[in-house]
Amino acid sequence: MRFSILALIPVVLAAPAALVAPDAKPVYWLLAGDSTTAPNGGWGDAFLSTIVALGSTGHNRAKSGATTKSFRDGGYWNSLLDGIKQYKNDYRVYVTIQFGHNDQKANSGVNLAQFATNLGVMTDEVVAAGATPILVSPLTRRTFKSGKVVENLANETAIAAQVVKDKSRHYIDLNGASTTYMNAVGQAAADKYNLSPDDRTHLSVWGGVVFARIVGDLLVAAYPDEFNAVTTANATLTAIIKAGKAA
Ligand SMILES: *[C@@H]1O[C@H](CO)[C@@H](O)[C@H](O)[C@H]1NC(C)=O
Numbered sequence: 001m002r003f004s005i006l007a008l009i010p011v012v013l014a015a016p017a018a019l020v021a022p023d024a025k026p027v028y029w030l031l032a033g034d035s036t037t038a039p040n041g042g043w044g045d046a047f048l049s050t051i052v053a054l055g056s057t058g059h060n061r062a063k064s065g066a067t068t069k070s071f072r073d074g075g076y077w078n079s080l081l082d083g084i085k086q087y088k089n090d091y092r093v094y095v096t097i098q099f100g101h102n103d104q105k106a107n108s109g110v111n112l113a114q115f116a117t118n119l120g121v122m123t124d125e126v127v128a129a130g131a132t133p134i135l136v137s138p139l140t141r142r143t144f145k146s147g148k149v150v151e152n153l154a155n156e157t158a159i160a161a162q163v164v165k166d167k168s169r170h171y172i173d174l175n176g177a178s179t180t181y182m183n184a185v186g187q188a189a190a191d192k193y194n195l196s197p198d199d200r201t202h203l204s205v206w207g208g209v210v211f212a213r214i215v216g217d218l219l220v221a222a223y224p225d226e227f228n229a230v231t232t233a234n235a236t237l238t239a240i241i242k243a244g245k246a247a
């Protein structure tokens, strides 16, 4: 009995390794964006703590109130690019870029054309610095009208998709996935993810975990070779979301 169990061990150990490219480094995640990614209201911290697997790591660099313009003007973008240089020898560095909630405000100083330009320049600069950009369309707000989520980030989503198409870069449609999920669960369940009872933009801690799971599942589905081995699955939560049930 003892011998037969020992004989199985190398086979069991070999199976997962075969799925991983031999030269695969762990990932360093740099998260750029506004408050819907930032600590205290976004999905970023939960992404780092519940999706990123042991060995990989990252830093939530998103800023509350940020636009594609203010993130650069405030020095946050250049600091992030410096971070790439620091980490790229030891890690595969990925930069998620998710903006739109503040860019779309009338007083932001960023019109739609500038939004497109800014996202494109950010994408190019990440590549030039030696990392892989991932454009993320903006997390939906959770206000409903006649039983459906009000899709008030459609322009910004279309632009993010177009920029990525033009440049053939990584993209996940968080806006689409979060809209679909909120439409499935409805307003009452959606409000459970609010940071405060009337705040249908920002996320509670649990809301962060749920939407970080959506981000992680989108990444693994779109780029399994790059992300399967460096993320942590939660089949239970994934199944609940897929079924359109309230998590
Ligand atoms: C989307 O952009 C168009 C102009 O291209 C504008 O007329 C419309 O109001 C915008 N929609 C939203 C929800 O901002």
Ligand SMILES: *[C@@H]1O[C@H](CO)[C@@H](O)[C@H](O)[C@H]1NC(C)=O
Pocket (backbone or CB within 6 Å): 050, 234, 236, 237, 247
């Ligand atoms: C996975 O998701 C379930 C359902 O939301 C949750 O109860 C559980 O704590 C999660 N497990 C881990 C290890 O995070």
